[in-house]
Amino acid sequence: MDHSPAESGDPRERAIRSVEAEFSEIAQRFHRIITRNAERLSPGLLPGAYKVFTAIVRHGPVKASELVERMTVDKGQLSRLISMLEERGLVARTPDPHDGRAQLLEATPEAKARLEEVRGPRENGLFRELQAWPVEDVERLAALLHSLAQGAPGGPTD
Structure with missing residues (x-):
């Protein structure tokens, strides 16, 4: 797709x-x-x-x-x-x-x-997939998603 x-x-x-x-x-x-x-x-x-x-x-x-x-x-x-x-x-x-x-x-x-x-026990596919990533990439993704969520309409800043 x-x-x-x-x-x-x-x-x-x-x-x-x-x-x-x-x-x-x-x-x-x-x-x-x-x-x-x-x-x-x-x-x-x-x-x-x-x-x-x-x-x-x-x-x-x-x-x-x-x-x-x-x-x-x-x-x-x-x-x-x-x-x-x-x-x-x-x-x-x-x-x-x-x-x-x-x-x-x-x-x-x-x-x-x-x-x-x-x-x-770690049934979640996301967990399995992120296990293969370098920890620095997972931390960066988490930080970017947090920033996006903080600025999203309806989020904590609204």
Whole structure:
């Protein structure tokens, strides 16, 4: 499959179009991984709920309001996805010790263990592929992606 962008006379524009095309391919690949992992974690689990679950694992215990900000998702939609996760025993709520009115979301120990099984021992193809790269290249890629994410619309600077 040819991922080359339409020809342009400007080298910078061609390079940017090439980056856009590759990001599109990567996004499709990650969507397939997320969909597969959601199904393996809990049959019938929506990919959006899987994303919320992994955000809770990564940042938890966390307030739902923090997830709304982090994930730029609608509060109502997030509430429905959290309910789905709770019904499946993947997430539990606990009182926030610093704010008696608020609750914290945290992945259950069983769900965390199941996630590790789903992801497998380095099952992720990205991990395998980056293992072959020199560590300096991986570090540089991480730094460049971080810079791009910081300046992206809807990112932390907006």
